[in-house]
Amino acid sequence: MSLDKISIFAGKYSFLSNDHICLVYHDGYLFNSVTHAFQAARAQDQETKLRISKIHDFDIMYEIAETIDDPINWSKSRSKIMEVLIRDKFRRNPQLRQRLSETTPAIIQNTYDDTENRNNLYWGIVDGRGENIIGKILMKIRDDITNDVELDKWILMSLNLQTEKNELPKIILHEYRNERKIGRIFLEDKPYYTIGYALDCDLKFSHDSIENYHSILANDKELGVVLIDLNTRNGTFVKGNRLKKSIATPLEEDDVINFGEKNETFKVEIYMEHLRREYEREINEVDRELKILDMMQNPQANPEEVKQLLDTGKVSQIKVENISRKACNEDDIKEFFKLLGEIVSVYVPRKRYEAYVKFKSYKAATAAVGWNGIKFHGRRLTITYDKSRQRSRSRSRSNS
Structure with a gap:
C-alpha cells in the first residue's frame, strides 16, 4: 500500500530534513548538514564559512548565523541555493538517494508547527498554508532520479559549466598500458563527459573496478578542466592521489589519471591556443568587414580589391x-x-x-x-x- 503524503520529517523520514546529519559540499567546504551549508551560504566572508564547516552543534551554528546579514537579493537567490545544497546531499549520499526514490508517489510536504516564523510559510506548510519550496525540491529530485537525469541536473547546478562551444578547450587523453602508448581520446565539443561502465557514458570502460557512473570530466568557467569522482568504491586518481568524493579537482597539462584498478593510465593534454587564435580571427574578420564597407562607399575603389576582400x-x-x-x-x-x-x-x-x-x-x-x-x-x-x-x-x- 502506497503512502499518499509525507508531512512529518521524523522517524523513518527524518532523512528528508535539512537537519539530517550528512556531508554536504558548497563553495569549497564540506558541511555537516544542509542547514549548516545554507547558513554558511549567507556569509560573505570565508572565515565565517570555515567556522560553520567545523561545527556540529546546531545551537552554536545558529548563534553564528544570527550575526550574518543576508546578502543582496538573497530573497531571489535563496531557493536556487537551497536546491543546489539538497541536490548535493542526495548525490553525495547514495543510500539517501535510494530512500528518497522509494517515497514515490507520495506528496512531500515540509510541515512546521512554528506559526511565528514567516520563513516557514515559504519553505514549508504551516496550518495548511505555504509554498512548500523544500517539499517541491525533494519531489523534483525524486522525479529526476526516476527519469535518470539526477546526475546531469547535479552537474549543471553544482558547476559553472562552460557551455559556449567556441570557448571549450581541446582535451586529449593519451592512453598508456605498461608505459606504452596505445591510443588517444579527443574531447572537444561538450561542457562535460561521463566516464564509467554504463552504456550511455561518453567514455565507456569495461573493468570490474569501474562503476556505472564512475567520474565526470568537465569544463568549468572558473576552475578550468576538472575531474570529479562520483563516490566510487575504487576511486579516481590524479598523479597517484585519490580524489575526494564528488568534489571538482582542477586538472593540469600532463596530469596522469587512473580510474579504479584499471591497468591503463591517461595522460592529459589541454590545448587552448585555438581560443586565442579564434579571438584574433574574429577581430580580423570585423576589420575586414569594416574595410569592405569603406571601399563599397568609395566610388574610386578598385572592384578587384573589393572582390579579394570578400573572398578572404x-x-x-x-x-x-x-x-x-x-x-x-x-x-x-x-x-x-x-x-x-x-x-x-x-x-x-x-x-x-x-x-x-x-x-x-x-x-x-x-x-x-x-x-x-x-x-x-x-x-x-x-x-x-x-x-x-x-x-x-x-x-x-x-x-x-
Whole structure:
C-alpha cells in the first residue's frame, strides 16, 4: 500500500530534513548538514564559512548565523541555493538517494508547527498554508532520479559549466598500458563527459573496478578542466592521489589519471591556443568587414580589391606541415581532421611531410587553423590557410 503524503520529517523520514546529519559540499567546504551549508551560504566572508564547516552543534551554528546579514537579493537567490545544497546531499549520499526514490508517489510536504516564523510559510506548510519550496525540491529530485537525469541536473547546478562551444578547450587523453602508448581520446565539443561502465557514458570502460557512473570530466568557467569522482568504491586518481568524493579537482597539462584498478593510465593534454587564435580571427574578420564597407562607399575603389576582400576568410583548404613520417598519409590525416567537418579531399605530396586538406565548409577550415600547434603523433603541427589552393586543388585526390 502506497503512502499518499509525507508531512512529518521524523522517524523513518527524518532523512528528508535539512537537519539530517550528512556531508554536504558548497563553495569549497564540506558541511555537516544542509542547514549548516545554507547558513554558511549567507556569509560573505570565508572565515565565517570555515567556522560553520567545523561545527556540529546546531545551537552554536545558529548563534553564528544570527550575526550574518543576508546578502543582496538573497530573497531571489535563496531557493536556487537551497536546491543546489539538497541536490548535493542526495548525490553525495547514495543510500539517501535510494530512500528518497522509494517515497514515490507520495506528496512531500515540509510541515512546521512554528506559526511565528514567516520563513516557514515559504519553505514549508504551516496550518495548511505555504509554498512548500523544500517539499517541491525533494519531489523534483525524486522525479529526476526516476527519469535518470539526477546526475546531469547535479552537474549543471553544482558547476559553472562552460557551455559556449567556441570557448571549450581541446582535451586529449593519451592512453598508456605498461608505459606504452596505445591510443588517444579527443574531447572537444561538450561542457562535460561521463566516464564509467554504463552504456550511455561518453567514455565507456569495461573493468570490474569501474562503476556505472564512475567520474565526470568537465569544463568549468572558473576552475578550468576538472575531474570529479562520483563516490566510487575504487576511486579516481590524479598523479597517484585519490580524489575526494564528488568534489571538482582542477586538472593540469600532463596530469596522469587512473580510474579504479584499471591497468591503463591517461595522460592529459589541454590545448587552448585555438581560443586565442579564434579571438584574433574574429577581430580580423570585423576589420575586414569594416574595410569592405569603406571601399563599397568609395566610388574610386578598385572592384578587384573589393572582390579579394570578400573572398578572404572563405578559404576552405588548409596546409598542414611538420607531420611525423609515420603519420604522413591520407588516412591518418583525414581521421584526425574529420572531427571539424566534412572533408572533400586530402593531398599528401611525395617525400614531403606536409598535406593539403580541403573541407566542404570554410568554417571547418577556420576551425582547423585554430588547431595550429596541436600535437599529432608526437609533433606539433603547423596549420595555415592554403595560399596556393588553386594549384593544390587541381592535384588533390578525392577522399569522399
